[in-house]
Amino acid sequence: MIPGPIEVDPAVLRAMGEVTTSHIAPNFIESFGNALKLMRKIWLAPKGQPFIIAGSGTLAMDMAVSNLIESGDNALVISTGYFGERYKNILATYGANVTVLQAEIGETVSLEKIEVELSSKDYKLLTITHVDTSTGVLTDPKAIAALAQKYNTLSIVDGVCATAGEETQQETWGIDVVLTGSQKAIGVPPGLALLVASEKAINVWKNRTTPVQNYYGSFTNWLPIMQAYEERRPSYFGTPPVNLIRALEVSLDLINTEGIENRVATHITYAKAFRKAVQAIGLQLVPKTNDIAANTMTAIYYPEGIDGNSFRKDISEYGVILAGGLHAEIKTKYFRIGHMGAITKSDIVATLSAIESALQKQNYNFEFGKSVGIFLSSLA
Numbered sequence: 001m002i003p004g005p006i007e008v009d010p011a012v013l014r015a016m017g018e019v020t021t022s023h024i025a026p027n028f029i030e031s032f033g034n035a036l037k038l039m040r041k042i043w044l045a046p047k048g049q050p051f052i053i054a055g056s057g058t059l060a061m062d063m064a065v066s067n068l069i070e071s072g073d074n075a076l077v078i079s080t081g082y083f084g085e086r087y088k089n090i091l092a093t094y095g096a097n098v099t100v101l102q103a104e105i106g107e108t109v110s111l112e113k114i115e116v117e118l119s120s121k122d123y124k125l126l127t128i129t130h131v132d133t134s135t136g137v138l139t140d141p142k143a144i145a146a147l148a149q150k151y152n153t154l155s156i157v158d159g160v161c162a163t164a165g166e167e168t169q170q171e172t173w174g175i176d177v178v179l180t181g182s183q184k185a186i187g188v189p190p191g192l193a194l195l196v197a198s199e200k201a202i203n204v205w206k207n208r209t210t211p212v213q214n215y216y217g218s219f220t221n222w223l224p225i226m227q228a229y230e231e232r233r234p235s236y237f238g239t240p241p242v243n244l245i246r247a248l249e250v251s252l253d254l255i256n257t258e259g260i261e262n263r264v265a266t267h268i269t270y271a272k273a274f275r276k277a278v279q280a281i282g283l284q285l286v287p288k289t290n291d292i293a294a295n296t297m298t299a300i301y302y303p304e305g306i307d308g309n310s311f312r313k314d315i316s317e318y319g320v321i322l323a324g325g326l327h328a329e330i331k332t333k334y335f336r337i338g339h340m341g342a343i344t345k346s347d348i349v350a351t352l353s354a355i356e357s358a359l360q361k362q363n364y365n366f367e368f369g370k371s372v373g374i375f376l377s378s379l380a
């Protein structure tokens with residue numbers, strides 16, 4: 001129950017275990033081409049250009065920026081935690097003039113502040129962390145992308161803890177890049193960087209006046225490969241991770257069969273019920289209000305007097321694994337629970353039971369069993 005890598009569907013694991021074929025074997029070309037096609041559907045970006053590259057989510061962040069930024073361009077980072085900080089560092093690496101709008105811990109940056117900043121100078125692009133995994137704060141990419149369009153600024157959404165779990169309509173909302181890694185809500189073991197670029201983003205990349213300052217992640221190297229696989233032609237730049245891509249095809253197919261809207265709706269239903277349950281036993285979330293709390297994960301403060309390390313150790317004895325803190329300023333004060341992908345009600349019930357048992361062991365004062373009851377009755 002950590003916010004990635006998540007547990008994956010058995011069908012996805014079985015696909016990982018299939019025979020490793022050549023990267024130009026007809027069955028693999030078919031899988032790769034199909035995975036690209038499915039990404040467009042799940043990203044809701046029928047005209048977008050998908051990329052599937054061996055690497056982690058950070059590579060997708062790196063690719064989005066390195067292909068669009070030229071040295072000296074202005075870039076705006078809307079930061080709600082740890083991964084906003086990472087975007088600042090990536091942008092600085094490519095010579096961007098970076099401005100960071102930093103939210104207080106557990107809050108978002110207001111649209112007013114973003115608009116004031118966008119109107120103050122020409123920004124080439126802005127970055128949004130859809131769900132910052134260090135705070136569990138959910139940002140509204142729709143409203144921010146609309147502002148970006150108004151000021152002719154490209155928008156990049158780091159969806160690593162969101163895509164396929166939080167609502168994202170890339171094309172309708174006018175987002176230029178939506179990126180993720182395979183091991184979060186997409187539901188595949190770690191190892192794939194995934195991104196979809198808008199037609200506008202591809203045009204900005206084509207019209208660069210300086211070369212991309214990144215060899216492995218350059219669209220120049222990868223765009224022809226993606227196009228070839230979609231047209232079912234053999235092609236090579238760097239050997240694709242064939243087993244992972246086959247597993248991705250299976251997972252995307254499962255999501256597509258369920259329907260991305262349904263998949264997102266289930267995340268919302270479970271997350272709402274889960275928040276209600278933990279709040280009913282007096283626990284406080286890191287996000288200041290429920291409307292900016294993520295639906296893929298939850299970040300919760302330890303109550304006064306609870307020792308975090310023993311709490312998480314006791315929980316693990318129930319077969320539940322939670323994550324500790326990630327945000328430097330509050331690292332030891334909170335814990336994180338992932339509830340994305342192929343999660344079931346029973347997984348959440350088991351988690352709540354473990355949390356309650358561990359709290360009771362440290363004499364936390366609450367009504368034992370209450371959170372489980374609240375969770376189940378909210379779903380009924």
Ligand SMILES: *Cc1c(COP(=O)(O)O)cnc(C)c1O
Pocket residue numbers: 004056057058059083129130131132133158159160161181
């Ligand atoms: C996990 C995560 C990343 C980094 O992904 P890696 O696969 O670990 O490189 C980036 N952004 C967010 C929001 C994440 O949750």
